Structure formats: C-alpha cells, structure tokens
Amino acid sequence: MGTPTCTIILPTYKEAGNIGNMAERLRELYPEFYILIMDDNSDDGSKELIEEMNDSMITFVERDPADRGLSASILQGILDTKTDFFINMDSDFQHPPEAVADAYAALKNGADLCIGIREERTALSFVRWVASWGAHALAMTTLWLRDKKGSKDIMSGFFGGRTELYQNVIREYSDEMDHRGFKALFDLLKFGPSDVRIDEVMFKFGKREAGESKINKNVMISILGQCEPFGKPLAKIAKKFTVDRKRT
Ligand SMILES: Nc1nc2c(ncn2[C@@H]2O[C@H](COP(=O)(O)OP(=O)(O)OP(=O)(O)O)[C@@H](O)[C@H]2O)c(=O)[nH]1
Numbered sequence: 001m002g003t004p005t006c007t008i009i010l011p012t013y014k015e016a017g018n019i020g021n022m023a024e025r026l027r028e029l030y031p032e033f034y035i036l037i038m039d040d041n042s043d044d045g046s047k048e049l050i051e052e053m054n055d056s057m058i059t060f061v062e063r064d065p066a067d068r069g070l071s072a073s074i075l076q077g078i079l080d081t082k083t084d085f086f087i088n089m090d091s092d093f094q095h096p097p098e099a100v101a102d103a104y105a106a107l108k109n110g111a112d113l114c115i116g117i118r119e120e121r122t123a124l125s126f127v128r129w130v131a132s133w134g135a136h137a138l139a140m141t142t143l144w145l146r147d148k149k150g151s152k153d154i155m156s157g158f159f160g161g162r163t164e165l166y167q168n169v170i171r172e173y174s175d176e177m178d179h180r181g182f183k184a185l186f187d188l189l190k191f192g193p194s195d196v197r198i199d200e201v202m203f204k205f206g207k208r209e210a211g212e213s214k215i216n217k218n219v220m221i222s223i224l225g226q227c228e229p230f231g232k233p234l235a236k237i238a239k240k241f242t243v244d245r246k247r248t
C-alpha cells in the first residue's frame with residue numbers, strides 16, 4: 001500500500017449505535033483511507049467500541065469539552081488531516097459509505113471541493129424540508145453577495161476537499177466562522193476563494209440507522225446567523241422567541 005491520500009472525517013456525538021458499523025464498513029470499502037473520528041466526549045461506549053477494533057488506520061479524537069460543536073469538530077478534523085484530501089460525512093448512515101468513492105474520484109480528478117447532493121430528501125420531515133430550502137435560499141443570496149460560488153446543496157454534511165486549500169481558509173477565517181452550528185460547508189464556501197472548482201455528486205439520502213438526531217431549533221437559528229445581510233440580527237430576535245429544551 002502506498003501513502004494514503006484521503007482521510008474520512010466522522011464527527012460524532014453519542015453514536016455508539018452506529019459508529020462501530022460505520023467504521024467497519026468504511027474500512028472494508030476503503031482500506032487505503034485514514035478514518036478520523038471527531039468525538040465530543042460522547043461517554044456512551046463509542047470510544048471503547050473503536051478501541052476494540054485496534055485498527056491503526058482509525059484515530060479516535062476526544063475533543064475539548066469546552067469546544068463542543070459539530071462545525072468545530074469538522075473544522076478541527078480538516079486541520080488535523082495529514083492527507084491530500086479529506087471527506088467529511090455523518091456517522092449515522094444518512095450518507096451512504098459507498099458514495100465516498102464518487103467524492104474521492106472528483107477530488108482526484110482536480111476538484112477543489114466536492115459536494116454530496118441529497119437526491120431524495122424523503123428522510124426529512126415536511127418542516128425540516130421547508131426549513132432546509134429556506135436556509136438554502138438565504139445561503140445562496142449570501143454567497144452571491146460575496147461573489148462566491150454556490151451549490152445545489154449548501155446545507156449538505158457530505159463534502160470533501162483539497163486539504164491544504166481549506167486548512168488555509170480555516171486558519172485565516174476561523175474567528176468569523178460559526179463553530180457551534182451544523183453547517184461547516186456553508187462557511188467553507190463563504191470564506192473560501194471565489195475561483196474554486198466545485199464538483200457535485202448525487203447520493204441517496206437515507207434515514208439514520210440508530211440513535212437520535214442532535215439537530216434542534218438552536219441549530220436552525222445558527223444557520224440564519226451565518227446568512228447576510230440581515231442574518232445576525234434576525235437570529236438574535238429568533239433566539240429571544242425560542243426556548244429549546246432538547247439540546248443536552
Ligand atoms: N462532534 C460532534 N458531532 C456531532 C454533534 N452533533 C451532531 N454530531 C454528529 O454530526 C452528524 C449529524 O448529526 P445528526 O444529529 O444526524 O444531524 P442531522 O443528520 O442533520 O439530523 P437528522 O436528519 O435528524 O439525523 C452525526 O454524525 C452526529 O453524531 C456535536 O455536537 N459534536
């Protein structure tokens with residue numbers, strides 16, 4: 001085996017029901033890729049499951065509890081990547097492991113960024129579907145105002161990129177990025193160069209296999225805060241009217 005050229009980043013929070021199967025499946029399909037699990041101190045046996053695999057291609061990172069956040073985990077995962085390319089995906093099987101091959105092919109073929117486009121969003125409830133399209137429209141406007149390239153699915157959590165390019169973007173704009181939110185890709189598009197080559201690959205968006213969703217109203221509001229020109233004040237107002245009891 002030559003030197004690995006790709007790292008699959010798996011952000012996780014309380015995914016003990018999925019993470020073992022996910023890591024095994026990815027190892028079967030992509031024996032030459034590193035796997036970087038960015039875990040926010042799940043304390044549900046995830047760490048032990050991965051330790052039992054005793055696999056040198058898998059790194060389990062226990063993140064700083066003071067820095068909890070999905071985007072924070074993804075951004076740190078990109079900064080920790082030591083291969084030419086990274087591919088980020090959810091750990092609950094909503095992003096099919098088989099789709100990694102298409103994203104990797106696009107990156108090898110010269111794309112700076114490859115975005116997984118959710119083909120069928122039937123896994124989303126009607127409210128989530130409407131919110132998702134509303135957020136997409138606001139995000140497209142933001143990117144257009146900044147003269148940046150958009151995508152059919154800015155809110156996708158399945159994307160890969162050229163590591164060096166996006167490490168530089170994160171280092172330069174980290175303070176302006178939304179580390180607590182769910183939409184790291186939006187920030188990479190927003191703060192990345194205007195002339196990047198973006199490829200898109202379609203994939204069938206599934207239902208989570210086990211465990212519970214971590215998304216909540218605060219996450220939706222944080223997306224609003226990432227949008228311009230009025231996102232930040234609108235997000236502040238929305239927060240005042242919302243009390244979310246689900247986030248743990
Ligand atoms: N490290 C880290 N990972 C997280 C956090 N919140 C969610 N995740 C992971 O991010 C991925 C997406 O989270 P989900 O809760 O599935 O969110 P979602 O897919 O938008 O929502 P559903 O469609 O309801 O599943 C999963 O792999 C989660 O384990 C967090 O605070 N920290």
Ligand SMILES: [Mg+2]
Nearest residue numbers: 090092094208
């Ligand atoms: Mg999910």
